[in-house]
Amino acid sequence: MPKIDAKIKKVVWAASATVSIAIIVFAVLAYSDSVLLDDLIFFAAIAGVAPPAIVSYVDYKWRKTIDEHLPELFRSIVQAQETGMTLIQALQDAAKRDYGPLTAELKKMNAQISWGMPFEQALLNMGKRVNTVLVQRTVPLIIEASRSGGHVEKVFDPMGKFIQSTLMLEKERRTQTRPYIAIIYVAFFVFLFTIILLFRSFFANMNGLSQLATAAIPTSEMERIFFRMTAIQAFFGGLVAGKMGDGTISAGLKHSLILMLSGYIALKLFLW
Secondary structure, three states, rough: OOOHHHHHHHHHHHHHHHHHHHHHHHHHHHHHOOOHHHHHHHHHHHHHHHHHHHHHHHHHHHHHHHHHHHHHHHHHHHHHHHHOOHHHHHHHHHOEEEEEEEEHHHHHHHHHOOOOOOOHHHHHHHHHHOHHHHHHHHHHHHHHHHHHOOOOOHHHHHHHHHHHHHHHHHHHHHHHHHHHHHHHHHHHHHHHHHHHHHHHHHHHHHOOOHHHHHHHHHHHHHHHHHHHHHHHHHHHHHHHHHHHHOOOOOOOOOOOHHHHHHHHHHHHHHOO
């Protein structure tokens, strides 16, 4: 997965919001009295959610891959220092190995050091570029270890074990929250099934009764109301699923996108 810069994220969010607002304004001005208004507003929401959801997912996978390779990096540093290499030499040797996207960041850091930049500054720059929680925690420890000198490998060995245990705990937490995410999906599809069942049986029979049909809300209007309810539940349910599963609301955009598209397709196929 490629790295997504903060500027690219801001551009994607701004562009998506602009396109979404433009579609909504066009829909209100041109189709204010048409049944197409809800469809256009729905696709405006999709246009506002889809690009940020993709960018957020790609950035999440990149950061996750970085963190997963940190224990391997520290083990290689320990092994290199046990052979007599200095910390900088161990990092230069590690940059020749494959640690996924972390290798490119190590090469950038080593290049900056070769150009005359101090080791601590180059390491801090790498921490700012990567900007994951685990890297931000380990960079100060590496700097302090390099300042103290001596058997630095005694610092990296427990540090690697700490990161490994942290990753295991995070994996366990995600495993425990998966049933709750599944509940959100099941509840949404039960809601969809209930809507389709109501329109296929109950409301269809009401249309055959002239008095009730006259007094009740028109079926077309009820379809629009339930369509809006479906879109709202899908959007916010996805955000809750992302917050529970990955700890951030932005991670829920992919769930919102999946639920919204699933609801729209289901209503199109079985209701309209």
